[in-house]
Amino acid sequence: MERPSIVKVALMMMMTVALSGAVPTILTGEEDHAKAQDYLSQYFSEVGVTTGSEQWRSGLDSFTDTLKMMQEFFGLEVTGQLDSDTMEVMLQPRCGFTDLPTFKYAHFDGQPKWDKNVVTYRITEYTPDLSQSFVDATLAKALQIYSDVVPLDFKQIQTGTADIMIKFKAHDHGDFAPFDGEGGVLAHAFSPGGGRGGDTHFDEDETWTLSSSGVNLFLVAAHEFGHALGLSHSKVQTALMFPTYRYINTEGYVLPEDDRQGVQALYGVRSSTKPTMKPAPKPQPEPEPEPEPQPEPEPEPTQEPDPGPAQEPDRCSRNLMFDxxxxxxxxxxxxxxxxxxxxxxxxxxxxxxxxxxxxxxxxxxxxxxxxxxxxxxxxxxxxxxxxxxxxxxxxxxxxxxxxxxxxxxxxxxxxxxxxxxxxxxxxxxxxxxxxxxxxxxxxxxxxxxxxxxxxxxxxxxxxxxxxxxxxxxxxxxxxxxxxxxxxxxxxxxxxxxxxxxxx
Incomplete structure (x- = not known):
């Protein structure tokens, strides 16, 4: 994936932009363009837009082309001009993962997926907004919409390292992709793989609910677990993997067609009846994390032996030194x-x-x-x-x-x-x-x-x-x-x- 699949990721669902017929206002202020530049740099970086207000002045063509791509992705009128309708979409709560200009479901580069039939998950830090039993049941339900259609089963564990590690945390939470406070990015997840692969983080500054008020945990979790299984964002506005959040009734929710095709393209179709998922046991409270080490006088490092051009260095060595x-x-x-x-x-x-x-x-x-x-x-x-x-x-x-x-x-x-x-x-x-x-x-x-x-x-x-x-x-x-x-x-x-x- 901040795999983090980096790099962020929050939900999200289909978004219908309601136009009342009024002509949108063209925004010319430098502050508005700076916000737009930041948005395009963060979510459409793959199309080559660069950062900084100077780029808006000196690289207008790049800004305009990228803005057109963003407008097309969200079903807006494609003008290449920053207007009030476009800014309204940019300010919507959303997933922190980049938007790629696809027309339907998409996968991550290289199509990473879980090469196992049972994927484990563990919740290490809960939100105080909901009881732990409600969180357990909601996340199990969000995973079940995938196990209903592909030959994967999910098992919650209480100790050790799971395939998908889950936590609720605000601001900087250890993956170099800090959350931005209430609104904005709601959550993010890493694509399948070792280490942080599959890990899913929820912004604790949000108010998590099981209804239309606040932010609905089931809808966000279902979207993020799509990333944790290997799905990228979709341009289809009715898809679960559409990048911005909008509440819909979750009673009897089933995976939309575009998302079903996307996940089945990775894992195949479940052909047998899936065993009923047992209620997850209530986890024990996590111990308080140890404080980060304080800076110490730094000794002269010992140079690692040169592995030679054909040998790949060990990136997980605790003695890793960058050139x-x-x-x-x-x-x-x-x-x-x-x-x-x-x-x-x-x-x-x-x-x-x-x-x-x-x-x-x-x-x-x-x-x-x-x-x-x-x-x-x-x-x-x-x-x-x-x-x-x-x-x-x-x-x-x-x-x-x-x-x-x-x-x-x-x-x-x-x-x-x-x-x-x-x-x-x-x-x-x-x-x-x-x-x-x-x-x-x-x-x-x-x-x-x-x-x-x-x-x-x-x-x-x-x-x-x-x-x-x-x-x-x-x-x-x-x-x-x-x-x-x-x-x-x-x-x-x-x-x-x-x-x-x-x-």
């Missing part, structure tokens, strides 16, 4: 040796490739960063760098690092990260860094700067760095610091392997 990391079109890329891992914004897991198989002529990456307004991605090795776009290395590269204004004495960069809200790219070399003004195309005056002094809380060295959801993440050895740049303050300490969807 470089960056976001590219809202996906996260982590480089190690001759390989990289891609953590998709579509919540469909972590994939592995060799660097050279994607960017011909590049075998290793020491540092990498993405500069959003130009859609440019820079990959650095030794004293030279390449600019790439998608899977293509642009002509005229590699070029020397000195093009950025780095001194000739710098023959290798440890890490690089672009900070979009200040327009600066930081290049880390040993215990110092250089600040580069991307908009002016030149280094800032006061360079280099001491890491320990200017960025307190991250230590003396940086191996890899990237920006994600407004925070910077600095890795040194196997440990990583989430950092608030504007406040110059460490938020929490992570392990590099936490991004790898491992148990």
């Amino acid at each position: 470089a990391a960056t976001s590219i079109q809202r996906h996260l890329y982590f480089f190690k040796g001759s390989h990289f891992w891609k953590r998709s914004s579509n919540w469909d897991g972590v994939s592995t490739r060799t660097i050279n198989s994607v960017w011909s002529g590049i075998n290793k990456v020491d540092a990498a960063y993405e500069y959003g307004p130009r859609g440019a991605v820079f990959l650095i090795e030794g004293d030279h760098y390449w600019q790439v776009k998608r899977n293509t290395v642009l002509p005229g590269f590699p070029k020397p690092l000195s093009d950025f204004g780095l001194p000739s004495s710098v023959t290798k960069v440890d890490a690089a990260v672009h900070i979009p809200f200040v327009g600066r790219t930081l290049f880390f070399v040993n215990n110092k860094y250089w600040s580069y003004n991307e908009r002016r195309g030149r280094m800032d005056r006061r360079n280099p700067r001491l890491i320990r002094t200017e960025l307190p809380g991250i230590g003396y060295r940086v191996d890899a760095a990237f920006e994600y959801r407004g925070y910077l993440f600095f890795s040194y050895g196997s440990r990583q610091t989430q950092y608030n740049y504007l406040r110059r303050r460490a938020v929490r300490t992570l392990m590099s392997s936490d991004w790898m969807d491992c148990d």
